[in-house]
Amino acid sequence: MNENDYSTTHVAPQVPEPTPEEERELNAMYDRMEQLHLKPLWRQIGNLMPNHPEPDAVAHRWDWEELYSIAQRSGELVPVGRGGERRALGLANPGLGGPTYIAPTLWAAIQYLAPGENAPEHRHSQNAFRFVIEGEGVWTVVNGDAVPMRRGDFLLTPGWAYHGHHNIATEPMAWLDGLDIPFARQMDTGFFEYGTERLTDESTPEHSRSERLWAHPGLRPVAYPGARAASPIGRYAWEFTDRALSEQLALEDAGFPGVVSPGHAAIRFTNPTTGSDVMPTIRAEFHRLRPDAVTKTLHEVGNRVFQVFEGSATAFIGEKTFELKRGDVVNVPSWKPWHIAAGSEGADLFCFSDHPIFEKLDLNRTFNPEGI
Amino acid sequence: MNENDYSTTHVAPQVPEPTPEEERELNAMYDRMEQLHLKPLWRQIGNLMPNHPEPDAVAHRWDWEELYSIAQRSGELVPVGRGGERRALGLANPGLGGPTYIAPTLWAAIQYLAPGENAPEHRHSQNAFRFVIEGEGVWTVVNGDAVPMRRGDFLLTPGWAYHGHHNIATEPMAWLDGLDIPFARQMDTGFFEYGTERLTDESTPEHSRSERLWAHPGLRPVAYPGARAASPIGRYAWEFTDRALSEQLALEDAGFPGVVSPGHAAIRFTNPTTGSDVMPTIRAEFHRLRPDAVTKTLHEVGNRVFQVFEGSATAFIGEKTFELKRGDVVNVPSWKPWHIAAGSEGADLFCFSDHPIFEKLDLNRTFNPEGI
């Protein structure tokens, strides 16, 4: 950012051209300010306080085939283990420079685990989830609970839960990781601790204990009353997500409400102890578009990331257009208008966002230019 | 209540015996107070403010066979229709005198619908649920949504939702109704309106639309964000309740937590938009006891009603003991210590209570004399 660059929507201060003498005095003053660690607002306000969010982050699409192939290559060249902790490739927003942020708040990565590999246990205050685009054979162990990972599953590792993974299959497995690492790093909130090198539970059950206790519709164990900051459900199995979306479209076919807009079904993954988002900083949803259906256009404060689970779509984000096929990842920066049009076979889209942060802080704002 | 009866825990005021003259003056004063619609606290306090809740309601057991047989008889003699509205037999607590209250807050009734019968639509601000002890073939239509009723199902009709029922089977059907009618009546909060004579939807779908939209574990439709006062799930199908309870016991077998106490599994029916109770005034739970398992003893502010769904049990409530078999109903008045011991085949128990009222008003209190 150039300090003297005013964003187009701010007017330049109406100051008469200084004389050379005034110029010298001003410069002396600005030098003195710099020594004192002071900066004048009047030379920055357009950048600091734009008329609407002007994110440095840009919309970008990552191609799944390329992601998968380079993840595979890293599986050949780089071992996974203590220190590096995870074989995860972070999707780095081209507009955000150095660190691996897909958005100012969010981290997204492809994690890859070869057959027989083991990612040692650790914990961190950062909230994490995994979404499985394909494969099976990995169990993630969260606070001692072995959770199977299969295509379509959405899995939680809320902040400060110990977790590790192992792949017991004969095939490698790759999935999407989402965390609030950038938020924690920029806001200085993160804590991290190593756990055991070996997993604390090497069993491979069909369902996690968290599902057996908590994943029943509208039912909760009497032994655990009260609200929790994060969902106790470790695995949102694909079977239920798929069914909920199908039902919305079937209700639409029968003339009843339930979908977000015509041809656009969507569910939000929630914390059953509160009915709100799965974790304090991250929202996760699954969207299903009928063939050729188009979502409403939205401007929203905050960031979304989509991954195509099935089918194909075209994403329109600000001025950009992205063709998306299975596995591709695309992000929507804050306040950029976006809509998605499904291809001829329809589209299933996993989505996560940082919207809960801004809703809790009363900073959220949504605008639909089509007027709804 | 005798105004001059002091409860055993209150001391009598230490007042010297009045002289006859004083007696006359006192009587004159008390007469005058009565004319002015005044009553002196010092002659009432033991009754008005006992040391702990001393409910007029008593623990009582209603025998299912008797209930069912008289309900059947009423089916022969009394038509159902507009005016009487429902063929419901209210369980009247023997301690509460005239009106049909099973507790100061709660109404419980057996409702009976003969083949082909139709209970016309109406709505009321009173919250209502139904629990099906046996049979099938009735659909309840709630705000235009046809909801099937089958053994083990728990069904909601939150306050101000239009509802009616019809029986399309060749068999009569009976179920348990629970409402907060006594609370509404005593607190003067109730509103009531007639709806249509015929049901607004005579279809007989396998699942209600409310289930299709909302009864998916940890998932909610994106189209309906926000908290609601009452659960949007119209039917909590037995299949899920049964599975959740079985899983708790299986987890206990495997050495993991989840049950309330040894051999005692329990789930609470919840509002998925908040994680709390299904309706603002009524809590509903389902308890499963292993053979010979015994619940912890509790004193609780508020009232519980149990119905045996399967198996048999002995309920110990205050000084009383009740043998319970399938279908029997028993109530626990406020603060009476209670525990339940399952019979040799175990026991499945539906339970509802008014505890949410007292939790919201910070009046709840629980005491376990065994010290946990």
Place this chain on the structure above:
Amino acid sequence: MNENDYSTTHVAPQVPEPTPEEERELNAMYDRMEQLHLKPLWRQIGNLMPNHPEPDAVAHRWDWEELYSIAQRSGELVPVGRGGERRALGLANPGLGGPTYIAPTLWAAIQYLAPGENAPEHRHSQNAFRFVIEGEGVWTVVNGDAVPMRRGDFLLTPGWAYHGHHNIATEPMAWLDGLDIPFARQMDTGFFEYGTERLTDESTPEHSRSERLWAHPGLRPVAYPGARAASPIGRYAWEFTDRALSEQLALEDAGFPGVVSPGHAAIRFTNPTTGSDVMPTIRAEFHRLRPDAVTKTLHEVGNRVFQVFEGSATAFIGEKTFELKRGDVVNVPSWKPWHIAAGSEGADLFCFSDHPIFEKLDLNRTFNPEGI
């Protein structure tokens, strides 16, 4: 209530006149039901579920001069002390029969303490407040904090706080007590314990410690974060109430918003840790009407009690009209339309209600027939 009385708004069940034989069978059935502690809904519904609240409580006015004079008389004839606990004259709603309820939820009483008298300490789960209509010289000691009582002050004794009073003045003192005794009694939630006979603090400070810690506008002690069920402010001093009301009227004079309606200023006493009502079950407000100002007409679920603090007014409640002068008390039963017109010198009115109970349970409803 006559069980066979249908409220005017319910239709009578459309049942053909029974034959003598049918009549016998019906009677046999109803007898059997009575033995089984069952009551048929169809013979009660109009009473149990009226179209709108039809309270047994009636609107009534108590005359302050009469109240005060009989309170004085009781001061001569009846000592205050352990057992009777308080020299309090409960205002008994003429519609509510035996016990001392001004409303189904609320107790209101005049309490009288002669010079040098002492009301011993006790505590109860019932929430209590006092409002001082005249006089000074009594300190109420709440959990060891000596709280002065002076004309216009509103004082809290939230549930389970130990409290006693003593009068150190040379004059007797009388005030209005408000509690949720009827709610606790009918709902079986009440607990009671004796404390010390002598007050735990006999000092007579100008301000209570609770005021010194908590009664600063918009400020709270950092040492006590978090929400509390009841307000920590023991005394809402008249000085602040008066000023807040005057400011609302001054703002109205200057053309700015703030009053409830033209000429009608009102403040609500609140819990500074939450911004909501002072206690979980009781709302308290103070209303000031300009000369000849008239409040809007309201139907409300729940009960209000007014006491005239200064000036005079006419209260219109349902079909009734009451002339009110200083000290007079009047109640508004649930759903009865009411408005109040100030006399020529205006009116200052203290008001308390049970509205928080019904708001928390989603049972509140308000209707303004003038159409705001």
Place this chain on the structure above:
Amino acid sequence: MNENDYSTTHVAPQVPEPTPEEERELNAMYDRMEQLHLKPLWRQIGNLMPNHPEPDAVAHRWDWEELYSIAQRSGELVPVGRGGERRALGLANPGLGGPTYIAPTLWAAIQYLAPGENAPEHRHSQNAFRFVIEGEGVWTVVNGDAVPMRRGDFLLTPGWAYHGHHNIATEPMAWLDGLDIPFARQMDTGFFEYGTERLTDESTPEHSRSERLWAHPGLRPVAYPGARAASPIGRYAWEFTDRALSEQLALEDAGFPGVVSPGHAAIRFTNPTTGSDVMPTIRAEFHRLRPDAVTKTLHEVGNRVFQVFEGSATAFIGEKTFELKRGDVVNVPSWKPWHIAAGSEGADLFCFSDHPIFEKLDLNRTFNPEGI
């Protein structure tokens, strides 16, 4: 940040030294990743996920005399008006590089207004407050309400409220501004709009209308029920802050609780509609230390900024020690242990922080190494 720098608390990955051939392959892979906008976690984790917050921000002290003198100089050389908007000197944390952030979330600035000057109206979604270290004669107009500014006052401009200032005195005036500009900028949430050039209300009342309506202890206008995101009190007058702090110390002298720790009184400015913080992102407090009193040592997630209002103190922050006199500003970065020791005349300290952000997101953590 060097991507290959592991923080001292992370172990380096235990990878065997690659052969030259492997080295080439790795480099090719890393080059390819860069092209694809991917970064491997294993080369970053120590920086991205340190064991505890390792803020880039450093603790720094700004000297009031220097601040004031350069502000004065800018008053001579730079006009205030549309475009630059405010004559505000932002305190730029030496550890945070380019933009003017005192913390990752917070902006702090000295604003200076010469006699007769006028800062035009605008509004922004960023939350703002002002704290007046000395002087009087400025009115800030917030949504049309003219609010006086005097020494010790704490003033609010919640997000999206129009506001401007004018100085009607014959002296210049300077004060401390605090905003969440950095949070809004980094999180892309900010909106900004110009208002009128001239103030919408040029009156100079003794009290703002917001104070007249809302600044009464424990009282709120009945006309405005419900919770608000930000406090409706525009001005927290010094008189009340001072009194509340004095009372805490007087209670301590008398042996009663109320202070944070011995000799350390503190109040939090709150939103009277909720009892919580004045604005969704910013906490503000005032601390008073007796002569030579020392606060407890704390590690806290989040950032604090202190300004000395009166007296002198020594701040111990991490490894650093700062001598503070009247007007000096010092910041505490996240998780740096801090305590403050008052000088011989005691110290009055204004304090603001971003703690509400992290409390709402369940990311707050506090640690007192002294074990309390």
